[in-house]
Amino acid sequence: MDMGNANAVEGAAKGAVLGAAGPGGYAAHLSPDRLAIYLLHGVVEGSSYRVRNYNRKHLEADYFRDFLKGLLAKGRPLSMDDAVRHHQEGRPYPPHSFAITFDDGFWNNLSVAAPILKDLGIPAMFYVTSGFVEDNAMSWIDRIEECIEAASPDAVKLPWRKEPDRLRNREEGILFLDEVRRKVKGDPAVDVDALIADIARQCGMPAPISSASPLDRKMTWPEVRELAGGDGFTVGGHSHRHGVLAFLGQEELEREIDTSLDLMREKAGLATRHYSYPEGLAHCFDERVIRALKERGIVCSPTAMPGTNAPEDDLFLLRRILVI
Numbered sequence: 001m002d003m004g005n006a007n008a009v010e011g012a013a014k015g016a017v018l019g020a021a022g023p024g025g026y027a028a029h030l031s032p033d034r035l036a037i038y039l040l041h042g043v044v045e046g047s048s049y050r051v052r053n054y055n056r057k058h059l060e061a062d063y064f065r066d067f068l069k070g071l072l073a074k075g076r077p078l079s080m081d082d083a084v085r086h087h088q089e090g091r092p093y094p095p096h097s098f099a100i101t102f103d104d105g106f107w108n109n110l111s112v113a114a115p116i117l118k119d120l121g122i123p124a125m126f127y128v129t130s131g132f133v134e135d136n137a138m139s140w141i142d143r144i145e146e147c148i149e150a151a152s153p154d155a156v157k158l159p160w161r162k163e164p165d166r167l168r169n170r171e172e173g174i175l176f177l178d179e180v181r182r183k184v185k186g187d188p189a190v191d192v193d194a195l196i197a198d199i200a201r202q203c204g205m206p207a208p209i210s211s212a213s214p215l216d217r218k219m220t221w222p223e224v225r226e227l228a229g230g231d232g233f234t235v236g237g238h239s240h241r242h243g244v245l246a247f248l249g250q251e252e253l254e255r256e257i258d259t260s261l262d263l264m265r266e267k268a269g270l271a272t273r274h275y276s277y278p279e280g281l282a283h284c285f286d287e288r289v290i291r292a293l294k295e296r297g298i299v300c301s302p303t304a305m306p307g308t309n310a311p312e313d314d315l316f317l318l319r320r321i322l323v324i
């Protein structure tokens, strides 16, 4: 391979992580003997906001379709149940296998993503956060993003910083939100509800709780049931309140998992054996979390750590590729 090609391949692989190569770049992760599991959150018809969705948590529908077509041109879709079977039986994957997964339970999974997946004949897994479904609740970071979007404050003082952060334009807004994400995801001592209240107060608005926006609306239980009803779509758990599970005490951890599985069973009639960890980074789950999930019949819980997987890898340590 000459240097030009090597750079092109490296660029494509990098782009697949950073999104710079566009939707076609993600096929660079497909491999003859490994499984690429893609991690998405939402798909929307359009996205024009000042700071909201800056990290492309919700892809635009055309981009999503192109991303899937790029994978189909080279690879073969597997359901997560198929993936589990290959692991349990120790059988190699079909060449260039991939799986599509969504976290959190956004309504746009059903209204926008599912019809596109169905059209292309691609199965998918949807990990839903039961508390979001119960209350159409927004995640903590979406609540903070919405404050910044709606109020457009010039500056906000974060409790762990000496000076207020300036927020005069999109770039400063993004730096601010990245800093909030970094701190909350890494520091169990942060009181997230107090932080949201503080930021909302500085923005001169009530803290947002739920919203009908395509970026925020969650599925109802009947909609979760509808999504799981066919077309190779499966639903799994993703906690009740979306806190970092490894940060919770044993009692709270078990209550969090039990509540998520009980609600799914009682309100959507679904007994699932699939789960994914909120946030999903290496420090967000541990042996205790994995044991609690196994005790409740869960057989597979992928992480959000980047990478691809071999059939002999542990089903509770599977890696996923974030699509942005």
Ligand SMILES: [Zn+2]
Pocket: 103, 104, 238, 242, 277, 278, 279
């Ligand atoms: Zn999540």
